[in-house]
Structures are given as C-alpha cells and as structure tokens.
Amino acid sequence: xxxxxxxTTALEPTEIAATQTIIRADNGDVIVADETGLRMRLSDxxxxxxxxxxxxLGHSFGHMHRHGDPQNSLGDGDPSSQAEELSYxxxxxxxxxxxxxxxxxxxxxxxxxxxxxVRGFLKHLKGGGIIADTAGPIRMILAIGxxxxxxxxLECAHYPYHVVTSADDIGAVGCCGExxxxxxxxxxGLREMTHEALVxxxxxxxxxxxxxxxxxxxxxxxxxGSHSASQLANGRAFENLIICxxxxxxxxxxxxxxxxxxxxxxxxxLEDVSDDAVxxxxxxxxxxxxxSSKFTEIGLGAPRFFTxxxxxxxxxxxxxxxxxxxxxxxxxxxxxxxIVAPSYMLMHDTGARLTPRGRKLRAAMxxxxxxxxxxxxxxxxxxxxxxxxxGLELRITAQxxxxxxxxxxxxxxxxxxxxxxxxxxxxSVSITKVAIAKDDQKALVLTLNAPLTGPQPxxxxxxxxxxxxxxxxxNVGALWDDFEPAMHHDLSAEDLSLLxxxxxxxxxxxx
Amino acid sequence: MSFxxxxxxxxxxxxxxxxxxxxxxxxxxxxxxxxxxxxxxxxMARGVRFSNAYATVPLCAPCRAELAxxxxxxxxxxxxxxxxxxxxxxxQKSWAYDLRRAGFYxxxxxxVDAHYTPMPPHLKRLLFHEAPRARExxxxxxxxxxxxTDNMGHVSDRYRYSNRHSDTEKSLSLGAKILHx
Numbered sequence: 001x002x003x004x005x006x007x008t009t010a011l012e013p014t015e016i017a018a019t020q021t022i023i024r025a026d027n028g029d030v031i032v033a034d035e036t037g038l039r040m041r042l043s044d045x046x047x048x049x050x051x052x053x054x055x056x057l058g059h060s061f062g063h064m065h066r067h068g069d070p071q072n073s074l075g076d077g078d079p080s081s082q083a084e085e086l087s088y089x090x091x092x093x094x095x096x097x098x099x100x101x102x103x104x105x106x107x108x109x110x111x112x113x114x115x116x117x118v119r120g121f122l123k124h125l126k127g128g129g130i131i132a133d134t135a136g137p138i139r140m141i142l143a144i145g146x147x148x149x150x151x152x153x154l155e156c157a158h159y160p161y162h163v164v165t166s167a168d169d170i171g172a173v174g175c176c177g178e179x180x181x182x183x184x185x186x187x188x189g190l191r192e193m194t195h196e197a198l199v200x201x202x203x204x205x206x207x208x209x210x211x212x213x214x215x216x217x218x219x220x221x222x223x224x225g226s227h228s229a230s231q232l233a234n235g236r237a238f239e240n241l242i243i244c245x246x247x248x249x250x251x252x253x254x255x256x257x258x259x260x261x262x263x264x265x266x267x268x269x270l271e272d273v274s275d276d277a278v279x280x281x282x283x284x285x286x287x288x289x290x291x292s293s294k295f296t297e298i299g300l301g302a303p304r305f306f307t308x309x310x311x312x313x314x315x316x317x318x319x320x321x322x323x324x325x326x327x328x329x330x331x332x333x334x335x336x337x338x339i340v341a342p343s344y345m346l347m348h349d350t351g352a353r354l355t356p357r358g359r360k361l362r363a364a365m366x367x368x369x370x371x372x373x374x375x376x377x378x379x380x381x382x383x384x385x386x387x388x389x390x391g392l393e394l395r396i397t398a399q400x401x402x403x404x405x406x407x408x409x410x411x412x413x414x415x416x417x418x419x420x421x422x423x424x425x426x427x428s429v430s431i432t433k434v435a436i437a438k439d440d441q442k443a444l445v446l447t448l449n450a451p452l453t454g455p456q457p458x459x460x461x462x463x464x465x466x467x468x469x470x471x472x473x474x475n476v477g478a479l480w481d482d483f484e485p486a487m488h489h490d491l492s493a494e495d496l497s498l499l500x501x502x503x504x505x506x507x508x509x510x511x
Numbered sequence: 512m513s514f515x516x517x518x519x520x521x522x523x524x525x526x527x528x529x530x531x532x533x534x535x536x537x538x539x540x541x542x543x544x545x546x547x548x549x550x551x552x553x554x555m556a557r558g559v560r561f562s563n564a565y566a567t568v569p570l571c572a573p574c575r576a577e578l579a580x581x582x583x584x585x586x587x588x589x590x591x592x593x594x595x596x597x598x599x600x601x602x603q604k605s606w607a608y609d610l611r612r613a614g615f616y617x618x619x620x621x622x623v624d625a626h627y628t629p630m631p632p633h634l635k636r637l638l639f640h641e642a643p644r645a646r647e648x649x650x651x652x653x654x655x656x657x658x659x660t661d662n663m664g665h666v667s668d669r670y671r672y673s674n675r676h677s678d679t680e681k682s683l684s685l686g687a688k689i690l691h692x
Contacts, residue, residue: 020585020586021588022588023588024588330601330603331601331603331604385603385608385612385637386611386612386637397636397637399633399637440636442636443636509612511611511612511613511614
C-alpha cells in the first residue's frame with residue numbers, strides 16, 4: 001500500500017508532504033496545510049466565545065444542566081424522594097448529602113477515601129464509577145509502548161476519584177494488545193497505579209499543597225508485542241490508544257467539558273529488535289507522525305510526547321537503540337518531544353522492568369517535566385554532543401539548561417569517573433581525572449594518562465559502566481545540571497535526593 | 512556531492528556569506544564599468560559552479576536558514592524576515608555541527624546569519640572551535656561598524672586561525688564585516 005508521505009518521512013524530490021506547518025506556537029501547530037486546504041486551531045477562549053455568540057453554552061468550566069432541565073431523566077418529582085432514588089445510584093452505604101441530579105449524573109457531596117477531603121462527586125446514572133466533580137477541562141495523560149509500559153503497582157491512589165480511565169473493566173494498564181478496546185462513554189477509578197496514574201497523582205498532590213484547582217485526570221496506557229518501533233506505529237496499541245482518546249472525549253462531552261491533552265508517553269526502546277539506529281529513529285518518528293495525525297483529525301491536536309532514555313542493562317543495550325535515542329534527544333523533526341530523564345536514575349529488576357519504587361520516582365520526574373513545560377520553562381536533561389581531544393585533555397561539550405554538576409555522592413555507584421569510560425583505545429590509555437571546564441559550566445574536561453591512541457576511540461557516558469549499588473541498573477552515571485525540584489512530592493528523603501536532571505547516556509566518537 | 516574527512520584530506524571547506532551581491536557572472540559588464548572578481552573567479556575555476564540555482568524564498572533570512580541547515584523553508588516554516596534559523600531550530604540542524612562531529616576544525620567570523628547582533632554564545636560553543644570576538648555597535652543604525660572584531664578584515668582573522676591545527680581539515684565560514692554597503 002502506498003502511503004502518503006508525512007512531514008517527517010523521507011520525500012522524493014517531486015513529492016509534497018501531506019501536512020505542512022505554516023504557523024507554529026509553543027503549544028503546537030496553529031495553522032497547518034493539508035491536501036484539503038488550511039486548518040486553523042483556535043484557543044479554548046475563542047471557541048467559548050463563538051459558542052456563546054451562536055447561542056450555545058460554553059463548557060470549559062464544567063457547566064451542566066441543573067435540576068429541572070428537560071434532560072432530567074428523573075423528572076421534577078418530589079425532591080426528597082428523588083434524592084433517595086439518586087442515593088441508590090450512588091451506593092447505599094455512602095454517607096453523602098446535597099444529592100441532586102445534574103443532566104445524566106447524580107451529584108453529591110461526601111467525604112470519601114483519599115486526600116481530596118470533603119467535596120463534590122458525580123456518578124453517571126447508567127454506568128461507570130464515582131468521579132470527582134471538578135472545574136475546568138479533563139486533563140489527559142496517555143501512554144503507548146511495549147509490554148513493560150503496562151506494568152502497574154497495587155497501591156492506593158491518593159486521589160482515587162480524580163484519576164480515572166474508561167469504564168471498560170480493564171483499568172489504566174490498557175488491553176496489552178490482546179483485544180480491541182471497548183468503546184464507552186463512562187469513566188471509573190483505577191484498580192492499579194500505572195506510571196501515568198502516578199504522574200497524575202503527583203500533580204494532584206502538588207496542586208493540593210499549593211491550594212490550586214484539582215482537575216480530573218484521564219489516564220491510560222496501551223501496549224502490544226510489537227518488535228520494532230515502526231510496527232508499534234501501526235499496531236493494536238495504536239488502534240486502542242485512539243479508541244481510548246475518543247472514549248475520553250465522549251466522557252468529557254457527557255460532563256459538559258472538553259479534553260486538555262497534557263502528554264503522550266512513548267515507552268518503546270529495548271523492545272525494538274531492528275538493530276539499526278536509523279530504523280529505530282524513523283520508527284519512533286512514525287509513531288509521533290501517526291498519533292499527531294490521528295489526534296489532529298479527531299480534534300485533540302498534535303500532542304507533546306514524553307519519553308525516558310532507556311539505558312538498558314550491561315549485557316543488553318543495543319547500540320542501535322542507544323544511538324537512536326541519543327539522536328532523538330535533539331533531532332525529532334517537527335514533533336514536540338521531551339526526553340524526561342535517563343532510566344539509570346530509576347530502580348529496576350533484573351529484567352529491566354521498573355520496581356514500584358522506581359515507577360514512583362519516574363512519575364515524580366515526569367510530573368516535574370510537565371510542571372515545567374506548563375509554565376513555559378524548558379526541560380532538557382544534559383546531552384553530551386562533542387568529544388574532542390587535544391594532548392592529554394579530552395573536552396566534552398554538552399547542551400543543558402543549567403551548569404553541569406558531578407555528583408560527589410555518586411548515588412548509582414558509577415565509580416571514580418562518574419560514568420565516563422573509553423572504548424576503542426589502547427589498553428594503556430585511561431582517564432585520570434574528570435572535571436567541569438573552568439571556562440564553560442556546560443563542558444567537561446577529562447584528563448588522560450597518555451596521548452590518545454587506538455583504532456576507533458569512543459567516549460562512553462552511562463553506556464559502559466557497571467553499577468556498584470544494588471537495585472540500580474548498569475550503565476549509570478553521576479552527572480546532572482543544576483536543576484532543583486519545583487514541586488511538592490510524596491517521596492522519601494532518599495528518593496527526593498535522586499530527583500535530579502541526570503545527563504543522558506552517550507557514545508561519542510573522539511575527534 | 513558527498514565527501515568524508517578522508518576523501519578531502521588536506522583540503523578545506525570555505526563558505527563566504529555575502530550581503531547585497533548581484534549575480535556578477537551574468538551582469539559583470541552591465542553598469543558601465545566591469546566588475547572584477549579575480550579571487551572568486553579563481554575559486555570557481557577550481558570548483559563547481561551552480562549556474563542554474565534558484566532561491567526557494569528570495570529573502571535574506573530564509574535563504575541563510577536554508578543554506579545553513581540544508582532544510583527547505585517550507586519544511587521548517589522559516590519563510591519570513593522575522594526569524595533567524597537558530598531561534599527556531601537547534602544548532603545541531605546546521606551542517607557546521609556535522610562537520611565538527613566529523614572532525615573538522617570550524618572557524619567563523621562576520622555576519623553569517625541574518626542578525627544585527629553577534630552570534631549567540633550557545634550556538635558558537637557547539638558549532639565553532641574559533642570565532643573572533645565580536646561586539647555590537649548600535650544595531651542596524653550602526654551598520655557601517657557592525658560586529659567589528661579586534662581585526663576588521665578576514666585576512667587577519669584567517670591568518671591567526673590557519674596557524675593553528677595545521678594538521679586538521681578546516682571549515683571556514685566567512686561572513687560580511689561591513690554590511691549593506
């Protein structure tokens with residue numbers, strides 16, 4: 001089947017990209033040209049204004065018809081008997097008050113489990129679970145990836161009615177590629193905490209500490225057994241992700257709200273067996289292309305993508321995946337891709353799967369990145385770009401938001417050289433000292449014991465380094481930029497100390 | 512027209528960025544006085560001349576962006592005079608980065624982008640080994656003295672430069688020093 005080229009696939013000289021961006025803002029494309037003409041994305045405020053002028057009610061702030069609406073399915077009977085009837089819908093044994101019907105929902109006040117305290121809740125009259133009655137749009141955090149992305153912890157959410165998913169009896173872990181996701185307009189709480197659920201939980205915790213609005217979060221991960229990134233772009237997980245997004249939009253419509261898509265996590269790295277960095281990179285770009293195209297078509301717009309840099313384990317980190325990820329960190333076509341952090345900062349089991357503690361830490365980092373991006377602050381972990389040798393000095397030039405720091409506590413057990421190592425050099429050549437460059441806080445100078453000799457000298461960072469600390473993976477480092485967490489986190493002091501923007505792994509040819 | 516460090520061993524790459532230059536090769540004798548360009552003629556005689564080349568967008572900044580990155584303005588969205596390429600794209604999108612990663616020793620001086628200010632440090636540190644100190648002199652109104660260095664001409668810049676790293680292939684990116692004159 002011949003596919004229309006997208007804006008990131010390789011084009012023949014005579015081809016024209018299917019979609020082209022005319023005007024782009026920080027939060028995405030504003031005017032895009034496709035084969036049918038120009039497409040303009042208007043702000044929520046403008047849509048509200050148009051809706052008002054057309055005589056339709058705006059819905060950004062959760063407006064719903066009140067008691068007495070024509071759509072009131074219980075009619076205008078005796079208020080006390082109606083409240084009694086609604087309380088059966090809510091659940092007989094829940095202590096609730098101020099019960100009333102709003103459109104297709106029972107609305108009530110209660111003090112339910114969780115940190116949210118006494119507040120309003122909603123329960124659809126025909127299905128789904130109890131959800132928090134919130135102001136503003138439903139915020140959505142989605143994920144697509146390989147099977148490792150479907151892992152979850154059996155722990156209680158701090159805000160069980162604020163973090164929800166499709167009421168299809170599957171939960172936030174998604175269908176794992178086994179079945180096609182069910183279409184539903186109902187929402188329900190979670191049985192397990194996936195990474196995305198923990199991100200929402202973390203953002204809610206911070207918002208509550210700041211006494212800010214607690215929004216309703218829709219989360220879902222969809223995965224399958226694809227063996228290459230390009231296969232994932234067209235597989236069952238992608239199909240299910242679109243169904244989920246549509247489910248969330250339908251649910252939002254029922255609530256009189258709209259969806260604000262925060263981020264789509266793409267978690268696919270060690271699962272790729274294509275053994276070619278360019279194939280891996282192109283496959284990832286194809287995923288971004290397909291999701292952006294489909295989400296734009298259904299009205300969500302091109303999303304922001306988040307990934308973690310997978311560092312693998314010492315015995316298994318395909319160089320194709322490492323190099324592909326490294327290039328994606330700075331070369332990701334027109335897509336809004338953010339590499340949150342390297343995976344060496346997280347706790348894994350021997351199969352490179354996150355432990356519950358590692359998942360929570362990862363969620364805290366993701367939340368920090370979302371928090372920063374929502375406030376138009378940049379988020380970019382240090383990326384090492386150049387390794388240039390002159391005499392006994394090897395200079396490493398990096399790009400990062402703040403000045404570089406070599407962590408003296410070395411929490412991951414990277415060793416004397418903070419995760420730096422040489423490959424392809426004569427055995428007599430070794431690193432004797434690692435230091436931040438005196439003339440540039442974003443560069444390092446490595447001192448060698450002898451002039452560099454060897455067939456193909458390569459500098460490795462967090463790519464060839466065994467960890468001496470139990471619980472962490474191999475391929476670790478100890479370099480970060482001077483970022484400090486900006487959010488409140490419900491983490492132990494030990495884990496809070498790991499919330500650094502650690503440098504991404506790299507394998508750089510030495511010049 | 513591809514090359515590697517090995518295939519052009521002992522050669523250098525020199526890019527000259529020009530302000531307000533007409534096609535002297537077609538219009539050499541059209542103004543009552545012959546326009547003499549002996550040095551460029553010598554370079555052309557030894558190289559490849561693109562005699563049928565067209566500007567995708569006939570404006571300064573988009574052309575400079577396209578030349579610096581090799582990316583079409585209609586792919587990057589850089590089609591106007593309001594933005595310089597490195598304000599929208601990362602520095603790694605320019606071929607100067609590829610050359611440096613391939614082992615070239617990169618040098619730049621003068622106006623090689625479309626700004627009336629010196630090249631930002633974040634760009635310079637990643638793309639060029641050497642860039643003589645430049646200082647701004649009054650924005651566009653100070654054009655005659657724009658971005659002067661300690662030495663006004665390229666010759667002195669290049670002399671200092673060529674005496675270093677004599678065993679390394681070099682990339683020279685030479686921009687105008689006295690602009691729009």
